[in-house]
Amino acid sequence: MSKVDQMRKKAIEERERAKRMAGKRLMKDMKELNESLTPLIGVSAAPLENSIFVWHGNFRGGRSTVYQNSIIHFKLEFTDHYPFVPPKI
DSSP: OOHHHHHHHHHHHHHHHHHHHHHHHHHHHHHHHHHOSSOOTTEEEEEETTEEEEEEEEEEOOTTSTTTTOEEEEEEEOOTTTTTSOOBO
């Protein structure tokens, strides 16, 4: 195997490792949210069935704001570098 091929293989292995670690952290965070003794009232979020790296959620608009009585939808996109890099919203 050439030096370049070895470097490519190592880079792929490192990316796969980072993705596994980020996925484990997201699973841990989801479990913590689901089992919390202090629920987040008016807020919900969960990953898509086919990707732990994409979450959809909703929250209620704040009282005494133009968003009162509204439900705001959001999408979180996590990278392989989570939790060191925040998700895109």
